[in-house]
Amino acid sequence: MAPVAAAAVAPVAELPLAPADAAAVRVPSAPMAWGGPRTGSEPTLSDRVVDYRISAELDAGKHAVSGKERLIWRNRSEGPVGSVYLHLYLNAFRNEGSTFFTERRVLTAHGRSRGVASLKKGEWGGIDLASVKQGDSALKWTFVHPDGGPASDQTVARVDLAQPVPAGGTLTLDIDFLSQLPRVVERTGWWGDFNLVAQWFPKIGVLELAGERGATAPRWNVHEFHFNSEFYADFGRFDVSLTVPSDYTVGAVGELQGTARSSGGKTTYRYVQGDVHDFAWVAAKGYRSLDGHWQGPGSPPVAVRVLYPPEYAGSAAPQLKASTDALTYFSDTLGPYPYRTLTVVVPPYNAEEAGGMEYPTFFTTEGYARVEPGTLNQYMSDFVTIHEFGHGYFYGILASNEFEEPMLDEGLNEYWDQRMLRARRQGIVLATPLLKTLGFAPELEGFAMERAGAQLSQPADPLGQNAWNRLSSSSYGTVYSRTATMMHDLEERLGKASLERAFKAYYARWKFRHPSVADLRAVLEEVSGQPREVDRLFEQYVYGTAHIDDRLAGIDVEEVLPVAGKGGVAEDSQSLAKRIAAQREAWRKAHPNAKPDEGPFPWRSTVTVMRAGAPAPQLLRVNFSDGHHQDVRWDDERRWARFSFTGPSKAVSAELDPERKAYLDADKLNDSRTVRADGSASRRWSADAAALLQTFYTLLETL
Structure with a gap:
């Protein structure tokens, strides 16, 4: 019997990576990008690309999480894929040689940072991959640097597959990993008995297709974890079991399934959430909770939970109200909130850098011992909570x-x-x-x-x-x-x-x-x-x-007097002056109550405006001595313009943007002028300053 020839294996093309300068896309995506618009008739909210099944256990003493992850990924492209890329975000906190810390040193020298803490020995974090398997095949990985970061950065790993994933096929990877949380410095980590577990598991990069976000051919979008950047991932489903000490409070992305199981001083919680692209959780000792509910048109019933430490008990009710108010506003003005849970976490004292972070159905905010109505801390409490909730739409559901x-x-x-x-x-x-x-x-x-x-x-x-x-x-x-x-x-x-x-x-x-x-x-x-x-x-x-910097350059006012010559007969200047004087006298007799600047002759008021920046539509308002005003639009490419007004009264002031709608104008102080100097503004500021000083000195006297 003749031997059977082996089937030819199609070569696997190397897919490029999105370049380091990718930004500011100019070409709209194709109509059917990412599977086309979601109409609501599909079986799932998103076109799910990935499925994560993770079992994890927290070693509270070491602030370490050991995990087993089954990652199932679908190849949306029309060709085979021989290598995939994993984000290992937590490695940004492995050492000072990461892209994150390298950029932090440079950028904060010319600006600011949300976190300024320095990590000491025993406070660094990272992800160690114990094994990555495709079926029975152990796979190898190498660290890569898509954006040209330092060779010591380990936030992106390339994994070469034992068998390519065919077009439309699925890949299953089994990954064992250990995540060491850093002491809280930015976004994630521990402080005392508080553990914010974020950016903690190996996450596959995004394979973009032609017509998606400016891509002209399939490419991997998988950037290093930069100091000033956050995240981007495919939608999918998470099924995560979390084992923690039984005296710890847990909150996480998604819905808790059934009743938690306890044994040997440990408790296991299982959370499931579909149609999201990330998973984070908190485990903290001594935490309390405040529960609420929300329902809106087109949304499922939403269970809202605020988790907070005792020192910030005064934040719980305000955070709950701000969250439910935000659910109403964003649902009414953008679209219905599609999930059944919302978890709000208040970090403890000394872990502020863990605040102000967003994940699908889960975010961290700021804590206050007491939120005083009508003060700055009420505004900040509400604003941060509303802002982090809002990310659930722009980062979460829209997933930019x-x-x-x-x-x-x-x-x-x-x-x-x-x-x-x-x-x-x-x-x-x-x-x-x-x-x-x-x-x-x-x-x-x-x-x-x-x-x-x-x-x-x-x-x-x-x-x-x-x-x-x-x-x-x-x-x-x-x-x-x-x-x-x-x-x-x-x-x-x-x-x-x-x-x-x-x-x-x-x-x-x-x-x-x-x-x-x-x-x-x-x-x-x-x-x-x-x-x-x-x-x-x-x-x-x-x-x-x-x-944009438009300004009021000047106001010129002149009386429009008769010119020499009457009825076609030559007239000298002396005769003209007498004729003008006679007309004035006759007019005053006829108008004994007239104001000083009123008379028989009209006024010509010329207003000059200039721009030192980009063109912008502006409204120019000219105010006249008789109390009326005239508006004119300035909306062209001219660097300067003059507008003339002739009438019975003269201009006394003019202002660009009188209704204060143009906030992009860099200097609003040069938007207006008066014909005569007006010191009321400076007197007002002086009075306010004096009043403030007087209040300060009075306070000192009472101490």
Whole structure:
């Protein structure tokens, strides 16, 4: 019998990695990107790509988590895949040679950091892969550096497979790992008996296809864990069992299944959640909980739980209320909240850097011993909670790429948070309880605060730039404030109702699909019907570093007097002067109660405006001596313009943006002028300063 020839094996092409400079996508995604829009008729909320089944146990004394993970991944591409990439985020905290700490040293020298703690011996963390298997085959892995980071970085591992995954096929990996939590420095870690377990398990990268977020061919999107960046992952299902000491309180992403099982001083909890792209949890000793419920149109019943330490018991009820209020606002203005749980974690004293982090159905916030109504700490408590909840939409459900386009999460979320606070009529009360008692409680409107921190005069980086390739951490910080300010002005230009329709369409079209900035731009253009305004701001701010600085350059007023010559007969200047004087005298007799600047001749008022930055639509308002005003639009490419007004009264002042709608204008102090000097503003500021000093000295006398 003749031997049978072996079947030819198709060669496996090496798939490229998304480049380190990937950012600010300009080409909208294909209509069927990520499986197309989710209509609600599908069996699952997302087109699930990955399934994680993890069993993990916390060694509370060592703050270490041993885990067994079964990862099932679906190859969406039309060709075989021979290698996959795993994020090992926790290795950012392995040593100072990681990309994270290398960038931290440079960027914080030119800006700020949310965490400044230095890790000592015994406080570092990381993930150790004990084994990675495909079936019975033990696989090898190597650390790679997609963004050109230091060779000592170990946050991305390439795993070469024993058998390629065919087009449309699935891969199953069995992974044993040990995660050592760092002492809390940023985002994750332990402090005392508190353990925030985040970025803790091997997570597969995203295989993007042509027509998705600017990709022109299949590619792996798997960036290193940078100092200024967060996350990006495929949607899927998590089934996670957590074993902890029985006297620890546990909270996690998703729904607790059944009753926890206890044995030998340990308790095991099982959490399951589909249609999310990350999993985090907390295990803490001595924690308490406050439970609530929420229900909204189109949403399932939501169980809301606040977990808090005893020292911050005063935060529990305010955090619960802010969370349920946010559920209502975001569901009403974007789309229904699709999950059944929401867990809010208040970190303990000395673990503040663990606060302000977001995961699907789970976030950490800030703690206060007491939240005093009408003070700054109430605003901060509410704002942080609303902000972290809002990530559940922009980072969670919309699932933008926080590495490459942070403005789609941090920026849009900051904008929507401020809209919610504006709707609540909740400004920033710049007062402590003591100052409030003394009657000094000034209030700042939220978008005014965003504008103040937006670096509008000299932005160093475009908003659409990726998270880590920025001048400084402060420049990265403007992703929040400058995006919020830009969107505020876009709302003013498009109209509130038009912009709200556009954002509802953006959510409906791109939920569970990973949009790009080009996809956001396309929806705003289409739904608003005003592509010129959308394009102008995107080109200036998302793709560029423009600034706006329009100013009132001058007001010139002259009386329009008769010219020499009467009835075609020559007239000398002396005769003209007599004729003018006679007309004035006759007019005064006829108008005995006229004001000094009123008379028989009209006034010509000429207002000059100039711009030192990008063109922007402006409203110019000119106020006249008789009390009326005239408005004119300045919306063209001219660097300067003059507007003349002729009438019975003369201009006394003029102002650009009189209704204070253009927050992107870098200098609002040069937007107005008066014909005569007016010291009322400086007198007002002097009076306020004097009053503040007087209050301060009075306080000193009482001590």
